[in-house]
Amino acid sequence: MKGIVLRSTGSFYTVLGEDHIRYNCRVRGKIRLEGIKETNPVAVGDQVLFDTEQDVGSIMEILPRKNHMLRQSVKKTGHAHVLAANIDQVLVVATMALPRTSTGFIDRVLVSAEAFGIPQILLLNKRDVMDEQDRAVAEEIQSLYSSIGVEVVIVSALHDDLNIVKDLLKGRTTLIAGHSGVGKSTLLNSIAPEIGQATSDISDFTAKGVHTTTFAETFEIGEKTFIIDTPGVKEWGLVDMNAQEISDYFPDMRTVRLDCKFQSRCLHINEPGCAVKTAVAEGKIAQSRYDNYVRMASGEDNRK
Ligand SMILES: Nc1nc2c(ncn2[C@@H]2O[C@H](COP(=O)(O)OP(=O)(O)O)[C@@H](O)[C@H]2O)c(=O)[nH]1
Ligand SMILES: [Mg+2]
Ligand SMILES: [Zn+2]
Structure with missing residues (x-):
């Protein structure tokens, strides 16, 4: 069968x-x-x-x-581990507070998905507890990521009707990513109450490293509609990628980098005549995206 x-x-x-x-x-x-x-x-x-x-x-x-996504093997044996296969899109769940998700984490997941040719959605959750400043940051993030082709929604998994989210998920297989405590289980419960996902208390998110499940699991939330939940997002790594490849997976750098003086050899870090750095200085590429690129390209661990 x-x-x-x-x-x-x-x-x-x-x-x-x-x-x-x-x-x-x-x-x-x-x-x-x-x-x-x-x-x-x-x-x-x-x-x-x-x-x-x-x-x-x-x-x-x-x-x-059709495709697959890899993550660094937990034991760092040099082998990669297949996170999941046949994924239509990746949904990154992030929050402005309780806990605060860094753009470093968001960019790492987006680049990983981009590397495997998988479209991305960014969901900023807990809209109901955003203060004025959080809201302003959320809107800034929304316009930044929309401009590079990522669908962005700002919602409250607890209080909103989530029809926009349901529409985005319908008929597709979606890999969900996000730190513990951002509301992934709450979101799944709001969309498909019958799956009865346990949610953890807000205070639990500080208990880092305590994972009850270590296995990816798929939930059927509608006809031909699947959500793959992946615990252990901290292990998401950029498998075997050098700086050139990483910059390829930043859509906002892709076209600009052809104008660098050293073209394909430019790492966009210290090189003179770097078109990427110029674009950052001119505000055409967001400073946060560039900073996150530099961290990834220099192999610095920014998985948080
Ligand atoms: N205020 C508020 N709290 C939320 C929202 N979504 C989830 N939470 C709370 O955040 C905590 C963690 O949620 P959970 O779904 O377990 O997060 P997970 O670890 O990503 O699965 C729980 O106490 C939820 O009730 C939201 O939209 N607004
Ligand atoms: Mg959960
Ligand atoms: Zn350059």
Whole structure:
């Protein structure tokens, strides 16, 4: 039977079959998928062929992936880990306060998605508790990211009707990313109450590093509509990317960088005649985007 992998624990997989029944499966024997060198052969979001003859089903084959996203393997063995496969879009959930999300985190996720050719949505949550200053910053962020092709919505997952968000998600598979406490579970509950996601107290978000689940999990929130929740967002890394590649995945730098004096060799950091730096000075590229680029390009850890 054909199915989609909803959840993986590393040895067992929950597969949603075409018959709409969930099966517990494992991988028996060797599975081949061309070009795979990652630590986990089968990822959440994979379309698979599986056999249901035994109590525990057997995944026989992974169907070709439309795309996938990698994250740095937790153990830093040099191997990458497939975060999820067949993703239509990435939804970054961020907040101005309680907790405050840095633009460094937002840009890191956007660049990671861009690197795999996946469109992005930015959701600024907790609109109801934004003060005047937060609101001004949120609107600034909205206009900045809209200008580089990212859809931005400012909402309250607790109090708004969320029709805009539902429309954006409808019929698609969306990978959701955001720090603990920003309201991802609350958002899922508002959109699809039947999935009954546990939410944590605001005070819990300071308890860093305490993750109850370490596995990506997919929720079906409507017909052909899936949300993949990925715990451990701190491990999101820019796998094997050098400065040139990173600047390629900043849409606002992409065209400008061809005008740099040293063109493809320019890192846009100290080089004379750098068109990117000029564009920053002229306000054509946002200072925050440039600063975040420099941090990523110099390999500095800005995952917070
Ligand atoms: N005021 C306010 N609180 C929210 C909103 N969304 C979520 N929260 C609260 O933020 C806390 C963390 O939410 P949760 O959904 O568990 O975050 P997660 O860790 O990203 O899944 C909970 O106490 C929620 O009630 C919102 O729009 N406004
Ligand atoms: Mg949660
Ligand atoms: Zn340059």
